[in-house]
Amino acid sequence: MGNGRRLTALLCRISNEVEPADFRTLSAVRPEQADHSRVRRLLVREFSITEGVVLLMASIVFSALLGSVRQVLLNAQFGTGMAANAYYAAFRLPDGLFALIAGGALSSAMIPILLSTEREDGPADWARLVNLVFTSLMVVLIVIVALGEIFAPAFVHHLLAPGFDAETSRLTIRLTRIMLLQPLILAAGSVAAAVLNSRNQFLLTAISYASHNVCIILGIAATWIAPGLGIYGPTFGLLAGAALQVIILLPGIHDNGLHFGIDWDPASERLRQVVRLLIPNGLSVGVGYTGFIVDTAFASKVPNSAALPAIQNAWLLVALPIAFLGSGIGQAVFPRLAAHAAAGRWRTMHRTLLSALAIVIILAVPALLGLAVLGRFLIHILFEHGKFDASAGSLTYRVLLVYVLALPAAVATEILTRGLIALRDTRTPLLTNSLQLILRAALIAILLDRLDVVAIPLAFALSATLETLLLAAILLPRIGGRVRLGRDDTV
Numbered sequence: 001m002g003n004g005r006r007l008t009a010l011l012c013r014i015s016n017e018v019e020p021a022d023f024r025t026l027s028a029v030r031p032e033q034a035d036h037s038r039v040r041r042l043l044v045r046e047f048s049i050t051e052g053v054v055l056l057m058a059s060i061v062f063s064a065l066l067g068s069v070r071q072v073l074l075n076a077q078f079g080t081g082m083a084a085n086a087y088y089a090a091f092r093l094p095d096g097l098f099a100l101i102a103g104g105a106l107s108s109a110m111i112p113i114l115l116s117t118e119r120e121d122g123p124a125d126w127a128r129l130v131n132l133v134f135t136s137l138m139v140v141l142i143v144i145v146a147l148g149e150i151f152a153p154a155f156v157h158h159l160l161a162p163g164f165d166a167e168t169s170r171l172t173i174r175l176t177r178i179m180l181l182q183p184l185i186l187a188a189g190s191v192a193a194a195v196l197n198s199r200n201q202f203l204l205t206a207i208s209y210a211s212h213n214v215c216i217i218l219g220i221a222a223t224w225i226a227p228g229l230g231i232y233g234p235t236f237g238l239l240a241g242a243a244l245q246v247i248i249l250l251p252g253i254h255d256n257g258l259h260f261g262i263d264w265d266p267a268s269e270r271l272r273q274v275v276r277l278l279i280p281n282g283l284s285v286g287v288g289y290t291g292f293i294v295d296t297a298f299a300s301k302v303p304n305s306a307a308l309p310a311i312q313n314a315w316l317l318v319a320l321p322i323a324f325l326g327s328g329i330g331q332a333v334f335p336r337l338a339a340h341a342a343a344g345r346w347r348t349m350h351r352t353l354l355s356a357l358a359i360v361i362i363l364a365v366p367a368l369l370g371l372a373v374l375g376r377f378l379i380h381i382l383f384e385h386g387k388f389d390a391s392a393g394s395l396t397y398r399v400l401l402v403y404v405l406a407l408p409a410a411v412a413t414e415i416l417t418r419g420l421i422a423l424r425d426t427r428t429p430l431l432t433n434s435l436q437l438i439l440r441a442a443l444i445a446i447l448l449d450r451l452d453v454v455a456i457p458l459a460f461a462l463s464a465t466l467e468t469l470l471l472a473a474i475l476l477p478r479i480g481g482r483v484r485l486g487r488d489d490t491v
Contacts, residue, residue: 046200052332059206060328064320066213068382071316073220074234079387080306082168083231088312089161089296090175091238093152094182096289097144105285106137107331108421109278110194112338117270118198119342125270131263132271134191139264141187145180152176160293163300171231178235185242188260192249200335201252208248215241281426284417287433294441295456298448306392307453313383314399314457317375321367321407325360326414333415337422346482353419353479360411368407375400395453402457409461409468416471419479428474436467 047055078084110133118126148155156164156172164172193205219237223229253260265271299308333356340349371378376397384393417429443459451458 045203047202047332048200052200052202053329055202055206056328056332057324059209060320060324063209063213064323066210066217067316067320070213070216070220070234071313072382072385073217075309075313075383075388076386077220077223078231079389080309080392081387082171085161085164085300085305085308086168086171086175087231087234088308089156089164089300090172090179090235092160092289092293092296093148093155093176094179096286096293097148097180097183105278105282106133106190107194107197108334108418109274109281109426110191111198111335112277112342112422112424113270113273114195114198115335115338115342116273121270127258128263129268129270129274130191130195130258131261132265132268133194133274134188134260135262135264136266136271136275137187137191138184141184145184148180149177152180160296161300162297163302175231175235178232179238181239182242185239185246189242189246189249191260192246192253195256195258196249196252197331198335199256201256202332204249204252208245211244211248212238212241215244277421277424277426279426280430281421284426284430284433287430287437291437291440291460294437294444295460298444298456299453301448302453304395304453306395309388310392310396310399310453311456313379313396314403317371317378317400318403318407321364321371322410322414325363325367326411329356329360330414330418334418334422337419341422341424346479349419349422350479350483353415353475356415357412360415361408364408364411368404371404371407372401375404398454399457402454402461406457406461406464409465413464413468413471416468416475419475420471423478429471432467432470432474435470436463439463439466 074084074087078087114126114129117129152173156169156176160176161169161172189208193208196202196205216234216237219233219235219240221233222237223233226233295311296308299311302308333352336352337349340346340352376393379393379396379400380390383396384390420426420428440459440463443462444455447455447458
């Protein structure tokens, strides 16, 4: 009870450390209309950090429950066979591409510049910046996806899954080419999410999280009605989930007085500011996803066909607290950190950052212990159905026991990285993430023959912990120095 009260107090404190002027509604962009329905007002309501954390965490938990249902159905339907391995491998490139160009990387790059444009240039330039980013994003994605479609065979054979046999490789290539359409569909949704989050309007973002898993579940269900669909059922469900996410987010854009349109001006200084943040930030996120590609490549060489499904299932369990604590709290606190940095309120930013770090680390410890103690039971209940047998479940638990060691570091990294981005420093996370990837790959290469698939989560746990310590050693003294010097400049 005492810990719960202290955590609540921390959340309330960081929630209140913001001046209303930083998040005021601009009447020229979003006029208040007396005839707005209660529902429409709710869609554009600005949430406090505490409210945002609760809302996003609830959404993440609900999406995770759906993700568990999705994984249960995938395991039961496809087990650890060729189709399952091809599906898990094929998802890596589209997911990494989306994270590299758009996704969370785009939000982190856009939000500080949107806040500055809103404050300094007014609503017209703010609205134009949104369309400049949307247009540029679509152009870049079209080019990259086209190249991905062309070079998918070489990527699968030489980088993604060099250990797959010919038949599994062919299926992986086909699935990769289909899934590459996902980033194109999600481009509008990623821009919309950045706009809504910059205004602390988290409701539609929270609702949209579930769309991915809902549609994949429907895709798996479709294979029961039409067995000939096979693994293509969840694959097309993935694309449907992307479309549904965009449909959910667009009403929020409309209610903010915006309409997506084509606006091409590479010379725009505000667009260049977004790009300067996005390139290193996107590369940093891309490096993180490259780590999953490295994991997949090494897992494809393990003789046990359950290796890659075990990695996938174990990561699903450990990713829940990472998303719940690190991403949920990080996403809610980031607009405040960016606003404090923009206004030069270093002492307030320092307190907000330390409070968020304390919350995620304190909560990560019981999550770690819970997964270690209950993990085998959860795997048995959730995953051991149909073609996913007890031996695959035991291997999944061995992998999970090592993954959970990285939990405190992984959630802390989510907060520390956002603190650096709030200072418009995206190069440091890129550097530390690159060093983490190099160390991770080297450790797997050294340990794989001795530890088999367990080498993969062990390498992640060790390299992630070292990265977190390095980030903290860089960020905390930087902000602390500005507090001591009483500096008021923005960066």
